[in-house]
Amino acid sequence: MDGALERIDTVVIGGGQAGLATGYHLGRRGIPFAILDEHSRVGDAWRNRWDSLRLFTPAWLDRLPGMPFPAERWSFPTKDEMADYLERYAERFALPIRTGVAVEGLERRDGGFLITTTKGPFLARRVVVASGAHHIPKVPSLSADLDPSIVQLHSSEYRNPTQLREGPVLVVGVGNSGAEIALELSRTRRTVLSGTPGGQIPVRHGSRPAKIFFRVFRFVGHHVLTLRTPIGRRALPKLLARTAPLVRVRLADLDAAGVERVGRIAGVDDGLPTLDDGGQVEVANVIWCTGYRHDFPWIDLPIFDEHGRP
Numbered sequence: 001m002d003g004a005l006e007r008i009d010t011v012v013i014g015g016g017q018a019g020l021a022t023g024y025h026l027g028r029r030g031i032p033f034a035i036l037d038e039h040s041r042v043g044d045a046w047r048n049r050w051d052s053l054r055l056f057t058p059a060w061l062d063r064l065p066g067m068p069f070p071a072e073r074w075s076f077p078t079k080d081e082m083a084d085y086l087e088r089y090a091e092r093f094a095l096p097i098r099t100g101v102a103v104e105g106l107e108r109r110d111g112g113f114l115i116t117t118t119k120g121p122f123l124a125r126r127v128v129v130a131s132g133a134h135h136i137p138k139v140p141s142l143s144a145d146l147d148p149s150i151v152q153l154h155s156s157e158y159r160n161p162t163q164l165r166e167g168p169v170l171v172v173g174v175g176n177s178g179a180e181i182a183l184e185l186s187r188t189r190r191t192v193l194s195g196t197p198g199g200q201i202p203v204r205h206g207s208r209p210a211k212i213f214f215r216v217f218r219f220v221g222h223h224v225l226t227l228r229t230p231i232g233r234r235a236l237p238k239l240l241a242r243t244a245p246l247v248r249v250r251l252a253d254l255d256a257a258g259v260e261r262v263g264r265i266a267g268v269d270d271g272l273p274t275l276d277d278g279g280q281v282e283v284a285n286v287i288w289c290t291g292y293r294h295d296f297p298w299i300d301l302p303i304f305d306e307h308g309r310p
Contacts, residue, residue, distance in 0.1 A: 004120065008034050011115055011124040013106075014131030015097050016045055020086060021064050022128050023095040035095060036117060038102035042090045043083030051160045052184055053079040056176050056247040064089055076248060103131070136293040140172075140265070146286065147271030155181065155289040161188050167284030170194060170273060172265055178289030179249040185287075186257040192281055193254065193261050194273075200246035 010026060012019045015037030026033045039045060055062055055078075059071040062082065067089050071077050077085070090097055098119070105116040106127065115122040137154040146152065151165050155177045167189065171182040174195040182193045227233055254261065266276040273281045 005123055006120065007123045008032065009124065010034075010126045010128065011036060011113070011122055012128045012130055013103050013115070014129070015039070015042055015086075015090070015099070016130065016132065017064060017086065018132070019128075019130035020089055020095060022130055023090075023097075024065050024093055027093060027095065033096065034122075035097040036101040036103060036115070036122075037097060037099050038118075040100050041087065042097060042099065043086040046079045046083035046086070049079045050155070050158045050181065053180070054248070055079070055082055067092060137288070138291050138293050139288045140290065142265070142268050142273075143286070143288065145268035145271070146273065150271070150283065151285045153285075153287050155287060156292075158287055161185055164189075164285040168192065168282065169285040169287060170265075170281050170283040171287045171289055173289030173291070174198070174246075174261075175244055175289060175291070176247055176249070178287075179246050179254060181287060181289060182259050183249050183254060183257055186254075186259045191257075191259050192283065193259050194263065194265050194275070194281075196264065197251060198245055200250050 010031055010033040012022050012026070012033060012035040015035050019035050019037070020042075023033065023035050039048075041047075054076040056076070058074045059069045059077055060073040062077060062085075063069040064086075069077065069085060071081065089095075100119070102118045103115060104118065105114075106129075107114050109123065112123055112125045113127045115124060115127065137156050139152075139154055143152055149165075151163070153163060155173075157163075158181060161184070164185075168191070169185050169189055170192045171178050171185065172194045174193060174197040178193060178195065179197075182191050185191045223229075224231060251261075262275055262279070262281065264276045265273045265281075267274045269280060273283070273286065275281065
């Protein structure tokens with residue numbers, strides 16, 4: 001364990017939206033704390049996404065406590081606008097962020113918690129894990145059987161079409177990321193989109209019904225479908241297991257752009273992906289928009305919810 005042990009009352013792990021908002025409230029209560037973030041700059045978790053990414057929630061839902069988001073209420077901010085907003089937020093409230101500090105372990109020690117990091121150990125009375133749980137890309141094992149000449153990228157690695165070989169592309173996963181990446185790629189090449197959509201927002205963005213929908217959606221998410229309510233505890237596992245509904249790109253948009261929609265990828269035959277109906281997809285590129293594993297590999301103790309349950 002390198003470095004001298006540093007004692008801090010409260011350590012917040014993660015300098016994204018949740019970590020910064022937690023820091024805001026800790027600061028207002030006069031509680032000594034530090035925020036640890038593995039990135040070199042606040043907001044880099046957003047900057048390191050694909051070039052054309054926009055948020056899937058309108059600007060008025062993207063603000064953090066104490067500071068409005070500087071954009072038209074019903075616009076969808078770009079990923080760089082979000083990154084810059086987080087950086088300005090941290091500066092405005094003078095949040096004590098340690099950047100470039102990756103957490104490697106968390107365990108109980110001496111009545112508190114020992115946090116081991118790449119910059120030395122910390123001992124804290126309290127720890128808030130605000131790093132998010134979805135960091136490890138999830139790619140089907142059959143990807144290893146694809147022809148080596150096929151370019152494969154997870155959505156976390158995709159930036160723009162210049163990364164791909166000439167030729168068709170298969171996008172796997174009909175969530176918001178898959179739909180938006182497929183629509184972008186369809187402008188320059190044959191694009192095939194595999195998977196079953198989890199539905200779509202039933203109103204067009206910017207319309208009056210859409211504004212009402214987002215307000216109702218926010219109320220339900222904050223007050224109904226939570227661990228505090230019986231209906232929330234029953235419904236959340238099922239909702240989390242489903243693909244999120246499409247927000248901005250609709251199935252009709254994909255069809256109009258010429259995106260070919262096919263079923264689930266079931267296997268590999270002669271180096272090419274095969275569908276559950278037995279068909280085969282001849283492509284030069286595959287982008288896996290298949291999400292992330294829900295994992296905290298560095299935590300050596302139970303994680304509890306807001307009611308103290310593991």
